Amino acid sequence: MNRSLITTKHIRPPKELQALFDDRPLIGRERPEEYDAFFSAIARAEIPSDAIDWILLKDLADLAWEIRRERRIKMEIIKINQTEVICDLLKSTFDKADRLRSAVNRIFNARTEAHLWASDAETRKSIDLKLTEKGHDPESVLARAYVRGAREIDAIDKRIALYELRRNATLKQIGLRSERKAQKLAKAASDVIEGEFTQAAE
Amino acid sequence: MPSDRQIAANRNNAKKSTGPRSEAGREASRRNARRHGLAIAIRTDPAFHDDIETLAKALSLSRGMQNVDKRAREAAGAELDLLRIRKIRAFLFETLSPTLSNLAEVNDKLAKLERYECRAFSRRNRALREM
Numbered sequence: 001m002n003r004s005l006i007t008t009k010h011i012r013p014p015k016e017l018q019a020l021f022d023d024r025p026l027i028g029r030e031r032p033e034e035y036d037a038f039f040s041a042i043a044r045a046e047i048p049s050d051a052i053d054w055i056l057l058k059d060l061a062d063l064a065w066e067i068r069r070e071r072r073i074k075m076e077i078i079k080i081n082q083t084e085v086i087c088d089l090l091k092s093t094f095d096k097a098d099r100l101r102s103a104v105n106r107i108f109n110a111r112t113e114a115h116l117w118a119s120d121a122e123t124r125k126s127i128d129l130k131l132t133e134k135g136h137d138p139e140s141v142l143a144r145a146y147v148r149g150a151r152e153i154d155a156i157d158k159r160i161a162l163y164e165l166r167r168n169a170t171l172k173q174i175g176l177r178s179e180r181k182a183q184k185l186a187k188a189a190s191d192v193i194e195g196e197f198t199q200a201a202e
Numbered sequence: 203m204p205s206d207r208q209i210a211a212n213r214n215n216a217k218k219s220t221g222p223r224s225e226a227g228r229e230a231s232r233r234n235a236r237r238h239g240l241a242i243a244i245r246t247d248p249a250f251h252d253d254i255e256t257l258a259k260a261l262s263l264s265r266g267m268q269n270v271d272k273r274a275r276e277a278a279g280a281e282l283d284l285l286r287i288r289k290i291r292a293f294l295f296e297t298l299s300p301t302l303s304n305l306a307e308v309n310d311k312l313a314k315l316e317r318y319e320c321r322a323f324s325r326r327n328r329a330l331r332e333m
Contacts, residue, residue: 020282023289059284162316166323
C-alpha cells in the first residue's frame with residue numbers, strides 16, 4: 001500500500017536541530033514542500049524522541065528521496081533511449097509504398113513519429129503494431145533501449161544499491177535503539193518510495 | 203613487485219626531487235588538497251565550529267550526558283559532512299543537468315563523491331554506537 005504524501009501538518013524538528021533540516025538537498029523541479037511532505041510521511045510512522053532519532057530519521061528520508069530521484073532519472077533514460085530506438089527502427093523499417101518517399105523525408109518523419117510515439121498513446125499503439133509486424137515487438141524495443149543506455153543505467157543501479165545499503169545500515173542503527181521503531185520506519189520508507197510523488201505536488 | 207634494487211633506486215630518485223620550483227607551481231601545489239574541500243575534516247574548519255557544538259550538545263543530551271565529549275563531536279562533524287556531501291551531489295545534478303549528452307560526466311563526478319559519503323557515513327554511525 002502506498003502511503004499518502006498529502007499532509008495536513010508537517011512534522012518539524014526541535015529548534016536546536018532546525019538548521020540541519022532547513023537546507024534540503026533538492027534539485028531541478030523538486031520542491032521544498034514536496035520534500036517536507038515526504039519527510040513527514042515517514043516521520044509520522046514513529047515520531048522521533050531525541051536528537052539521535054531525528055538525525056537517523058533525516059538520513060532515512062534523504063536516502064529514500066535519493067532512491068526515488070535516481071529511479072526517476074533511470075526511467076527517463078530508458079524513455080529517451082526507447083524513443084531513439086523507435087526512431088532508428090522507423091528509419092530502417094518501411095513498407096513497399098514508403099520506398100517512393102525520399103530518404104530525407106523518411107528520416108525527417110521518423111523523428112517526428114518517434115516523438116509522437118513517446119507522447120501520444122494512439123500513435124504509440126499504431127507504431128507498435130507496425131513495428132511488431134516487422135518483427136520488433138515492444139519487448140525487443142525495450143531490450144534495445146536498455147542495451148543502448150546500459151552504461152548510464154548501470155551507474156544509476158549502482159548508486160541505488162549503495163543508497164539501499166546505507167538505508168539498511170541506518171535502519172540497523174535505529175534498530176539498536178528500538179527494533180519496533182526500525183520496523184515501522186522501514187515500512188513507511190518503502191511505502192513512500194513506491195508512492196506517488198505527484199500527490200504532494202498537486 | 204619491485205625488486206630491492208628498484209626500491210632503492212626509486213628512493214634515491216625521490217630524494218633528488220624538491221617539488222615545484224616556480225611560484226605558479228608552488229601556488230598550485232599549495233591547493234592540491236583543497237579541490238573541493240571534502241578531504242579536509244569539517245571539524246578543522248572554523249566556519250562549522252558552532253554548528254558542530256550545537257549538534258554535539260543535542261546528541262549528548264539524547265544520551266543523558268550533560269557534557270559534550272569527543273564522540274559526540276565526531277558524530278556531529280560526520281553528520282554535517284554527510285549533509286554537505288548530499289548538497290554537493292544535488293549541486294552536481296543541478297549544474298550538470300543529467301541529459302544523455304553529459305550523463306557520463308555526471309556519473310563520474312558522483313562516483314568520486316561516493317567515497318567521501320561512505321567515510322562520513324561510517325564515521326557517524328561508529329561515533330553514535332560508541333556514544
